[in-house]
Amino acid sequence: MTLRIGEIEYANIQPFFDKLNRNELTENGFQLITDVPSQVNRRLAEGAVDVAGISSFSYAQHADDYSILPDLSVSSKGEVRSLYLFSKVPIEQLDEKRVALTASSATTVHLLKIILRSFYELQVQYETMKPDLAEMLLTHDAALLIGDDAIRASRTNTTLYQYDLGTLWYEHTGLPMSYAVFAVRNEVLSTHSDELDTIYQAFVQSKISSHHNEYKDLSNRFVLKQGGTFDFWQSYFQNLWYHFNEENKRGLLYYYKLAYEYGFLSKSIHSISVWSKVHS
The missing domain is CATH 3.40.190.10 (Periplasmic binding protein-like II)
Structure with missing residues (x-):
């Protein structure tokens, strides 16, 4: 071999x-x-x-x-369309709220934490769950899905706020992720x-x-x-x-810098x- x-x-x-x-x-x-x-x-x-x-x-x-x-x-340099934060409220209103995380990717989990803390100055309670949007939102105000799970959920959910993490990162840094x-x-x-x-x-x-x-x-x-x-x-x-x-x-390297600082x-x-x- x-x-x-x-x-x-x-x-x-x-x-x-x-x-x-x-x-x-x-x-x-x-x-x-x-x-x-x-x-x-x-x-x-x-x-x-x-x-x-x-x-x-x-x-x-x-x-x-x-x-x-x-x-x-x-x-991506902006929109990625497979990393979504699905939220019941606008992102600015997530302070002190509960956010469910998928365990599928540490990169995206920490990217979300960096975005909410550094760019929006929010303090959020996190819990890791299986990537099932309906189950996640039963007990949480927002949920992070990535990859194929996020793509499927984005197609079928029209009542939730949807935030593309690639877009949020690029809007605040001007850098690709x-x-x-x-x-x-x-x-x-x-x-x-x-x-x-x-x-x-x-x-x-x-x-x-x-x-x-x-x-x-x-x-x-x-x-x-x-x-x-x-x-x-x-x-x-x-x-x-x-x-x-x-x-x-x-x-x-900028992402790593923020990840280390936090x-x-x-x-x-x-x-x-x-x-x-x-x-x-």
């Missing part, structure tokens, strides 16, 4: 996986392991996978152990450099092919899988940023290590 690859099962990261030649990768010893973000994060931290798309917050928690693969991320990055355990850099380059190039080609296809194949697949219209899914994929450049870095991170993050095959 060569490298074990962690694959998040959410729609937003699928452009990196949709056009992979999975049979060829399997024949060459690569293993793809699919799970929800929190479990993929855990697997990479424990060494159960070698490289994975993980939450940006998880990278910060293990920054000394990981390097990021260049030009790959799930980011990176929700997921591709990380590799540092010990892999020297022991499996060629294999890492193979899977990295496969991710890049899948991203390029998905873009050139105008996300039509992905959009058709998710219409069948989750409902909604083709136009929604195509515009959803087209609206996301799938690169990781210096602007993404600035946005992520005690969500135990260590301050001043730089982001990006892998380069030349130096591995």
Whole structure:
């Protein structure tokens, strides 16, 4: 066996996986392991996978152990349409209110906490629950859903206030937000450099092919899988940023700065290590 690859099962990261030649990768010893973000994060931290798309917050928690693969991320510069705060009242009225959180992504949970505390100066009581909007709102004033859960809930709920976290972040910072990055355990850099380059190039080609296809194949697949219209899914994929450049870095480092100031991170993050095959 060569490298074990962690694959998040959410729609937003699928452009990196949709056009992979999975049979060829399997024949060459690569293993793809699919799970929800929190479990993929855990697997990479424990060494159960070698490289994975993980939450940006998880990278910060293990920054000394990981390097990021260049030009790959799930980011937005504004609206993201899969990270929603659903609220019974306007966001400004949530002070001292109860907010239910999904456990699916630490990045988004802490992004919401940063937004409410730093940008709106609100003190909120939080509770983590299963991502069921109706159940969450039985006992809470607002609820955070992410990924496919958020997309489905946004389609069917018209009476609640809906706040897109990507929009809120960009309105207050002018910076993009990176929700997921591709990380590799540092010990892999020297022991499996060629294999890492193979899977990295496969991710890049899948991203390029998905873009050139105008996300039509992905959009058709998710219409069948989750409902909604083709136009929604195509515009959803087209609206996301799938690169990781210096602007993404600035946005992520600012997010880490606030997360550290509020005690969500135990260590301050001043730089982001990006892998380069030349130096591995």
